[in-house]
Amino acid sequence: QVQLVESGGGLVQAGGSLRLSCAASGLTIERYAMGWFRQAPGKEREFVAAIGGTGHFYYTDSTKGRFTISRDNAKNTVYLQMNSLKPYDTAVYYCAAAIGSGGLFIATRYSYWGQGTQVTISS
16 A cells, blocks of 8 residues: 655745655555655645756756755655745645646656645745
8 A cells, every 4th residue: 555654844944945855655656656745725736846867957946946846765655845935835845746847847656645744934
């Protein structure tokens, strides 16, 4: 049974940092593309960052330069380092796993999802 468990969310002031973790079980993350998405109240789930199985990195314009995705294959864990946080980064953040490396910006590409972790940025 595949499980993705996110942790590391919380409340921080604008300009602060958080590191989210996604611990995987039931699958080996180096064989999957791993992504982070977020969903704010009343909005659609949006792509944040991904790392392909070949190690390529993908970001959106709003997160590039502030967020860094990484993975530790030995720990079977994916991370999202978030710096210079802004109030509009407030959302529930989800970790997800996809087979293959195409279309990683699209949520429906992902087969497995975590339960999410709340990130709240105060102004």
